[in-house]
Structure formats: C-alpha cells, structure tokens
Amino acid sequence: MRVSKLFGKTLREIPAEADTVSHQLLVRAGMVNQLVAGVYSYLPLAWRVLQKIENIVREEMDRAGGQELSLPVLQPLELWQLSGRGEALGKVLFTLYDRRERPLALGPTHEEVITQLVSRNVRSYRDLPLMLYQIQTKFRDEPRPRGGLIRVREFPMKDLYSFDTDEAGLDVSYRKMIEAYRKIYERCGLPALLVEADSGAIGGKDSHEFMLVAGSGEDEIIYCPGCDYAANVEKAVSVKGNIENGAPRKVEEVSTPGMGTIEEVAGFLKVPHSHTLKAVFYVADGKMVFVVIRGDLAVNEIKLKNRLRCTELRLATEAEVIEAGIVAGAASPVGLSGFKVVADDSVSSGTNFVAGGNKPDTHLRNVNYPRDFKADIVADIATARAGERCASCGGVLASTHGIEVGHVFKLGTFLSEKLEAVFIDEKGETHPIVMGCYGIGIGRLLAAAIEQSHDAKGIIWPAPIAPYHVYLCPLYREGTKVTEVSEKLYGEFLAAGLEVLYDDREESPGVKFNDADLLGIPFRVTVSPRTLQKESVELKRRNEKESALVPLAGIADKLKGLIKG
RNA sequence: CGGGGCGUAGCGCAGCUUGGUAGCGCGUCUGAAUGGGGUUCAGAAGGUCCCCGGUUCAAAUCCGGGCGCCCCGACCA
Structure with a gap:
C-alpha cells in the first residue's frame, strides 16, 4: 500500500476526547473514528x-x-x-x-x-x-x-x-x-x-x-x-482470620454519644475495628436487607447479590433506613426482627464484638454470634483486599x-x-x-x-497482528536513484509476500519517521542516497533503538525470515 | 442515574468576565528554498461560533430550555 493513497490521516496532536493511551494512539494513527458514544468506524489500518x-x-x-x-x-x-x-x-x-x-x-x-x-x-x-x-x-x-x-x-x-x-x-x-x-x-x-x-x-x-x-x-x-x-x-476470597478476644462474656450496654461510624465507635471505645460489627442496609429487588460484617471488612456487593439471588441490589437511602425504623449508626441485628439478615461469615470469626444497640447513642459490648443474633444467610460476602492472607497458601495478597x-x-x-x-x-x-x-x-x-505495547512515539505492533510488516521509507528522492530503487524494492517485497506500507510521499525525513513510529510497523526500511552509496538500505526494528545497514541484494528474503522468526 | 468538565475552521485551542458580527497553532492547497527525527519563507482556501427560544439597535459573548461528547462514581457477560 502506498501511504499517499492510504485512507486515514495521522494526527500530531492528542485528541481532546481521548484519555486512554490506546484510544489516543488509535485516533492519532488514523485508525478509528467515533460516530457516537461507544460506536466507531474502523479505518483500513485498524x-x-x-x-x-x-x-x-x-x-x-x-x-x-x-x-x-x-x-x-x-x-x-x-x-x-x-x-x-x-x-x-x-x-x-x-x-x-x-x-x-x-x-x-x-x-x-x-x-x-x-x-x-x-x-x-x-x-x-x-x-x-x-x-x-x-x-x-x-x-x-x-x-x-x-x-x-x-x-x-x-x-x-x-x-x-x-x-x-x-x-x-x-x-x-x-x-x-x-x-x-x-x-x-x-x-x-x-x-x-x-x-x-x-x-x-x-x-x-x-x-x-x-x-x-x-x-x-x-x-x-x-x-x-x-x-x-x-x-x-x-x-x-481471603482469609479473614480469627480475632482473639476471650471467652464470650455477658452483653452490656455502653453509651456512645454522637458516635456513628466504625471509625468513631472503635476510637471511642478503644477497640480495634476488627472487634466491631458493622451494619449495612441494602434494598434487594425492593426489599430491605440487613447486612452484618466485621468492622474491618467491606461488603462485596457482587457476592451479596449472588447470595440473595436478586436482580437489583443497591444501598438503601437514608430515608428508607429511617422509614424502616433502623437507628443508623447504632444498628445491629441484636433483638431486631422483620428484616432479612445476611451475615458475613466473619461474624463467627471472633467473640465479644461491639455492635449497635438499636437505640440512639448506644452500643453493645460482648455481642456473640449465634448467641445474640441469628442470620438468614451466613456466607462470605466480604471484599478481599491486598494485604490480607491468601486462602490457598497463606501468602500476602496483592x-x-x-x-x-x-x-x-x-x-x-x-x-x-x-x-x-x-x-x-x-x-x-x-x-x-x-x-x-x-x-x-x-x-x-x-x-x-x-495498551500493552507502545512507547512515547506510538504503537509497537507485535508482528502477527501488525497491519503491515514493513514500512518502506525513501528519503531525498529528487535527482537521485532513490525512487527508482524504492519502486523496485516495493515490487520485490510484494512479490515475496511481504505486507508493505510504502511511504511514497514528498515529506521530510522527520515526518516519515514519526509516522512510521506512530503506526508501529515492525520493520522500517529506509532508502536514501547515503545508503545507496553502499548498495544498502537501513533496517530498523520498531522495538529497537539501533538500525543497521543491510545490503540491497536479498533484503526481501531477509525480511521474510525475520518476520517469520 | 448522581457529580464534574467541555461544545468556536479537518485537529488542538484563544476570544465569553466587560455584547459591536471571529482569531492563533497544526493540518490542507499554490510557489520557492531545504534535506537523516514533525524544516523554512511567501501566499491562499476553509467557520450554521452544538441546536431552539428570549433580552437588545446589535449575541460566540447575557438569560431560559434542549442536545451531544468526555471524566469520576453507580453500572457493566
């Protein structure tokens, strides 16, 4: 293909709409064009x-x-x-x-x-x-x-x-x-x-x-x-670990004025987050669900949704929580009824948890499962996080x-x-x-x-999926034999079954090199008076910095070998 | 669906605060010089200023409504 005839223009500037590297390069290389949000035309290269x-x-x-x-x-x-x-x-x-x-x-x-x-x-x-x-x-x-x-x-x-x-x-x-x-x-x-x-x-x-x-x-x-x-x-999944906190003791009420979040309550009562139970409220297909999980863990909504077998799951709004008579900030399943309760299996990973007292500014110490509350479903509904232990080998997850x-x-x-x-x-x-x-x-x-293969100059195609194998790049054609030789090479390459992008444009070396790099063609073959003096062309791989002079004779075969290898 | 940003020449942007009928860079076209990493000079073409309505003698600019695009979140086989 002759670059002069190729449909699609390269762009110098980064398109404003594109944030992702692959998107920027696809647009700059003239490979795609957006029609409406999420709908693209694929130009010949793409x-x-x-x-x-x-x-x-x-x-x-x-x-x-x-x-x-x-x-x-x-x-x-x-x-x-x-x-x-x-x-x-x-x-x-x-x-x-x-x-x-x-x-x-x-x-x-x-x-x-x-x-x-x-x-x-x-x-x-x-x-x-x-x-x-x-x-x-x-x-x-x-x-x-x-x-x-x-x-x-x-x-x-x-x-x-x-x-x-x-x-x-x-x-x-x-x-x-x-x-x-x-x-x-x-x-x-x-x-x-x-x-x-x-x-x-x-x-x-x-x-x-x-x-x-x-x-x-x-x-x-x-x-x-x-x-x-x-x-x-x-x-x-990850290992949630057992939280050592002594044999179950008697539940006692404590006053926690103004303390709502786990952060606040744990800080106020001077206990680690892992010694608390957190309550989260969801609406699953229109029904309120009461979710309990250890205070240091986060609910994984996908797991929860799967457990509930519901179609729609979302956090309950503040109004819905109040409407349901739940005391936000001090809620727990202890002594509550009328809700579907889902507990993360971490509730049985320890003893004597701090949980909500279901009264304003009141929490309970020494809450134990299943002694003090029951759940309709007990399962793993926690989000695994980096830093936790691997369930398979005990290593630290990343x-x-x-x-x-x-x-x-x-x-x-x-x-x-x-x-x-x-x-x-x-x-x-x-x-x-x-x-x-x-x-x-x-x-x-x-x-x-x-995304995987690019540099500051542009795309670096892996050979098997590159749009073309070779970028044939003649320089300084006027008054020299460069055009003649390049045309001949182009023919030879095609005859050898190589896929060639032939930059037959009247452009300066910088423009051609930059376009070659942007388009990411694996091999660049440069023909100039300088290389012809030595009966050679310059061969450069897109993914390497150095180029080499290679004799004109047999260049097509050599390229063929390189691409296959 | 919630939050934020943007919409002016093919592309990237300025102009909008303080209304007076649009400009810069890149690209494109013509000509010349140049010659190994987006070369230089001279000239030219190219715009419903997203759309509709309002205010005004006058709107890219002010006001109202709508549409589109991008980003974060929700969401997403």
Missing part, C-alpha cells in the same frame, strides 16, 4: 489488524474443534424473556420494533439463539459434544462507554458455545477453550492472566477471565505472589488492575432447560444439554495490544 486478530482466533477455534457459523443480529425479544436474561440485562439490551410492532433486540450475545438452534438440530448423545462459534458484531447499550475501544456499544466479538452430555464433558470443553485462549493471547503478544471470575448476569458455575494487567484496566485483580491464585475482586480480554463460563443446564435443548442418552433418557460459552472481544483485544 480493519487489517482486526482481521488478523480474527484469523488468529478463528484458527485456534477451528483447531480446538469449533465450527464457525453466522447467527442473526436481530432477535425476537421474546427469546430473551423466555430465557429470563432479558430482565437481568435490562437496559443493556438495544430494543426496537418492526413494522408489525413486534419487539426485537439487537443481539448483545447469542446464547439464546444458538441454544434454540441447537435444540432443533441435536437429538441424540451421538450429536454431542459440539462446539459452535461465530465472530460477529454485538450490541450492548452500556451505561458508560469508555476508553476508546475498551468499552463500546457496538463491537466485533467471537463467541464459542460448547454442548456436552455431562459435567465431565463440559470440563473437557472448558479446558480446551482455556488452552485455545492461551494460544490466542500468545500469538497476539499479550501476556494474559487467567483469573477466577464472577459469572454475573450470565449465570452458571465456574467462570474465568483472561486479564491483561494494565493500570488503565477497569477491573481489580486480587492475586497471590506466593502461589498461582488470582481472581477478580468481584469473586476473590492487587492490580486489568483489562478483561476474554471470559469463559460453565453455563451448565439452566439455558438448555429453559429453551428445551435436550438430547436422548444411551438408555433412551432425556437430559438437558450441558453448555459452556467463551467470549473474546476482538476490538478490545486490539486496544489491549496497544
């Missing part, structure tokens, strides 16, 4: 990268036994009501009406469609296992698109769905996919970390995410430097941020049950198909690759 990523993904999916197909974007809303996930997705679902006023959704994903399709084509255990995938545009009306291509509302995504006869089969498919994903990230130059994840609105059991560790990442990862434990903070570049789920049978995707086993018995699903956002992978 399109080439997307296709390369897509092909890598496709190859690995095929290798793992996947069969590619194409599914509708327009989906009847009923299908989402049938699966029950329409409600869970809520406003994320783009909806529209056809001319007959029939409600439709733009597919945010395709589990429902594929399950229905499979239910019509699979009858027998002989048809299983099965892996089907598609690489298509998905639509999600995200509450807040951000970070350029990191979180968008319309985006290309690969989804593979596995169908097995039993859990053991699902385990096999799941492991195959994790392996395939590892290869994909490796080929894209991304050191992705496998972390345990919450399965969210999609439901199901096991779930893992692949994370690219990056400061700009939206997700917090809790990991253990001492072992291989790593989890999304939504899911992460925290970092990451960009989610892949997510795999063991769906189980809930969708196949709802949509009646069943098979008949050897004994003639009918069972729901056991499902898994595995997604990779292609555009996000592109953005993540840039």
